[in-house]
Amino acid sequence: MSEETRPASERPVGERIAKFLARAGVSSRRDAEAMIAAGRVALNGQAVSHPATFVAADDIVLVDGKPVATPARTRLWRYHKPSGLVTTHRDPEGRPTVFEKLPSALPRVISVGRLDLTSEGLLLLTNDGALARLLELPATGWIRRYRVRVHGAVDPARLAALARGATIAGVRYGPIEAGLDSRKGENAWLSVALREGRNREIRKVMASLDLVVTRLIRISYGPFQLGLLPRGAVEEIPARVLREQLPKPAV
Structure with missing residues (x-):
């Protein structure tokens, strides 16, 4: 019987410790599970x-011997x-x-996904590792x-074909929407949209089209x-906007 189907009186009190650590901003849930396995x-x-251990309201959680504060909102x-800038806490x-350059007034935060060293633009940050995941x-x-x-000869037809996904060096990438916005000589600006965002995905996919990403x-x-x-x-994104935009189970 799953936790969800048990009578309320028989369900564990509190939340799983891996989720607690993630919400406290200590790490992602996956990393929290690794910390538990390492005895930390x-x-x-x-x-x-075991990561399925439950934390109740009055429990004291320690990581490497130091107490973990109750997760903030x-x-x-x-x-x-x-x-x-690299998107990591320690390089x-x-x-x-990224985290060295953030204002000191911010609490400890983690990123939602990553942008590599030479990429720029919007990076979401949160104090809740479960939300990031x-x-x-x-x-x-x-x-x-x-x-x-990009630098190179852009073929709009090959860009459009990315909507069907692509396999590059044995790795299957999901559908990508890509279109040509403007072109000047050997340089062009593209609009690209995707849902997965694997490591260096856009750069690898463009390289398969003989295009070098320059920005x-x-x-x-x-x-x-x-x-x-x-x-x-x-x-900061206002709390009201956050509640309206997030999937209901995440709030």
Whole structure:
């Protein structure tokens, strides 16, 4: 019998500890499960051995011996990521990171997906790891839109064919909407939209069309737009807007 089908009196109290850690902004749910497996998480002084362990209101959760604060209300920010920053909290190569450049007044946040070093534009940030995971899933159905500058000979027919998906180096990519906006000599601007957003997907797909991406700007992620947000600026999305736009189970 699943938790959902049990009588209310028999259901565990609280929420799964991996989800608790994600909502507290400690990590994503997947990373929280890895931390549990590594023995880094304790509940009321006892090591946690399974991510299905439940946390109640008065429980004390420790990660690496340090207490984890009760998750704050879910918040979401728009950030205009400049080129030249990596989307990670700590870079082994010592490159500047997104999180080093954020205002110190922000709480600890994680990104919803990533933009690579030379990509720019809209990056959503949240204090809730469970929300980040939800919004990254293709099943959520949110479209990510980009303006892409490429160098090379653009074939509109080959761009249109991407709507059927593409297989590149043995990797299957889902449907991509791509169209030519303008062209000047060997340079062109494209509009690109996709739902998956795999690692360097647009660059790899364009390379398969003999096009080199020279600039990539994300202009929207689902219902949230980059708009006129200045480069490097952060703006919180109002709680009312967040409630209206998110899938109901995420709020």
